[in-house]
Amino acid sequence: MTHETGASGRARLAVEVSGSGAPVLMIHAGVTDRRSWSPLIDHLGSAIRSIRYDTRGFGETEYDPEDGWSPVSDAVEVLDAEAVDASIVIGCSMGGRAAIDLTLAHPDRVGALVLIAPSIGGAPAPDLAPLVADLDRRIDAADDRGDLDEVNRLQAEVWLDGPGHAGRATPGARALFLEMNRRALAAADPGDPAPIKAAWPRLAAITVPTLVLVGDLDLAHMGRNARHVAASVRDAELVELSDVAHLPHLEGHPETLQAIARFVAAHAG
Structure with a gap:
């Protein structure tokens, strides 16, 4: 296992890599950091090269305030620093939004996509219970x-x-x-990110195999987002999870870990 720091603009991204073989980039939710992926990494095992990092405002990443920074550019910098041309990309919530935007902006860098309760740029405002x-x-x-x-x-x-x-x-x-x-x-405010074209109406442009997961205890609009991705992306599979909320991987939810492991095995390499 290696723990590295990668430069992206005014940020010094905390990156952690373990295992070898097919690369899998993991982008965490907006209430966690890279440690949230530990149960999944343990389940995938050392034959997968797991790459995770702390986004700006989270974990051990250091940064100076910078308007116009890009979550997509940060993800590309991590891939470049690890000499990865294309990766399976896994994102949860805010990290799911970054994974979608990365796939739309740089389709050559994403070989397959896993989205856990994704946020989506341009999604309709939620109607909260x-x-x-x-x-x-x-x-x-x-x-x-x-x-x-x-x-x-x-x-x-x-x-x-x-x-x-x-x-x-x-x-x-x-x-x-x-x-x-x-x-x-x-954490200090990292600054306003650069605007990104709304992904909600453009999801059909995603052509890579896509696995979408959402828990039945999650917020209603997260289920709506997951179903919208599954209906819009041609090669998408939707898994609706029982007795779990927004962060099933953090909980080590067995159905979640097994579904992701099967998907990664099918598309690795």
């Missing part, structure tokens, strides 16, 4: 008070447990979530 809207208001109020511990606790219910299922996840997954997200909540 009353419980979720109340949690959202409570998070905003805690943030206004500067109570980041309360923000973190409430966001764990939304994104880890699933709204209305507080305390569902295991203690190990919860402790890691709270550590990763607390660090992100306290």
Whole structure:
């Protein structure tokens, strides 16, 4: 296992690589960091070259504020630094959005795509259920008070447990979530990213094999996003997961790990 730092603009990206063989680039969600992929990496084993990094504002990546930075350019810099021409790319939530944008902008760099509860640029605004809207208001109020511990606790219910299922996840997954997200909540603003053309109406341009996963305890608009990708991308498979929310890989959810491992094995190399 190697831990490296790669330059991209004014950022010094913390990159971690393990295993050998077919490369798999992993882009984390906006409430975690690269450590969230550990259960999946353990499941895939050393025959896969797992490449994960902390995006700006998360984990150990260092950066100076910089308007106009690009999550896509950062991902390309990681691939270039690792001398990877094309990779299977796995992204969750915010990382799913970056993976989609990377695939649309640089289709030659992506051999296959795994999207876990992806955010999508240009998606319609979500219609929040009353419980979720109340949690959202409570998070905003805690943030206004500067109570980041309360923000973190409430966001764990939304994104880890699933709204209305507080305390569902295991203690190990919860402790890691709270550590990763607390660090992100306290991080400096990296600056405004460069605008990217909305992906929502352009998903049919994705031609690589695509696996889409979403948990049944996740927010409703995440399920909508997953189904939209599956309906738009010609070579897409949708897996709807039981008894898990937004971060099934972090929880080591067996169905999630098995589905991704089968997909990676089918498309590696």
